[in-house]
Amino acid sequence: MFSLFGNDERRLDSTPFYLKPSGGTEEKEIAILSLTxxxxxxxxxxxxxxxxxxxxxxxxxxxxxLGPLVGSMLEDSQVPYKVYGTLKDPVHAFNLKGTIKEINRQFTEPLIFSIDASLGTKEEAGSVIFKEGPLKPGKGIEKVLPPVGDYHFAGVVNYIDPLPTSQFLNDTRLYTVMMLAQAIVKVITGTLPDEGRV
Incomplete structure (x- = not known):
């Protein structure tokens, strides 16, 4: 659904954690973020x-x-957390509000980690950003959707240039999305005790 990160907005919230899956320090960064x-x-x-x-x-x-891929990978990993949004049952613009209501009806004060694709600068493309505070889904493609999450992951799948923003939906490489999804799943499964990993 795409979030959008600009430098001014980043300064308003807590400092984000950046993970560049193609970088040489990837495993160390994943371990640090998993511990956090x-x-x-x-x-x-x-x-x-x-x-x-x-x-x-x-x-x-x-x-x-990105979101549905991560959701399906988490389900396949049999994590002990509740997962909403998979390739089979995606959570998107048309059912997001209803899904949020369902989560809040089912659980009292749940700790929600939201995950979505985002657009950023050319330097941020291919990065995972983890940040405290709600995700603002749809902002990158100018949709008004409710902010959601106590914390969020944003996978920067592409960068902004003069093309219409919606064009990025078609111009993003599957390789980039898969690499970001795998990195996010590694971080999340890294939070489990060794016996809880599949």
Whole structure:
């Protein structure tokens, strides 16, 4: 569904964590981020909060398929967290509000990690950004959707240039989306004790 990160907006919120999957320090960065998120999850679980991963996007466009890919990979990994949004049952612009209502009806004060594709600068393309605070889905393609999540992952699948923003849905490489999805899943499965990993 695409989020949009601009430099001014980044300064308003907490400092984001950047992970560049093609970089040489990838495994170390994944381990550091897994430890950070693992601690957030442990604190929430101790407080009786259910952990939910809300994977947003559509499998109808390569550039917007990051969320459903991550959701399906998490289900395949049999993580002990609730996962919404898969290739089979995507969460997108038409059902996002209803899904948020369902999550809030089913759980009391859930800890929600939202995941979506995003657009950024040329330097950010191919990066995973993890940040405290809600994701603003649809902003990159000028859709008004509710912000969601206590924390969020944004996979920067492409960068902004003079083309119409919607063009990026068609011009994004599947390789980039897969690489970002695999990195996010590694981070999340890295939060599990060794015996909980599949």
């Amino acid at each position: 998120i693992g601690e957030i999850i442990r604190q929430a679980s101790a407080a009786g909060r259910e952990v939910v991963f809300l994977c947003i996007g559509s499998d109808r466009y390569v550039g917007d398929s």
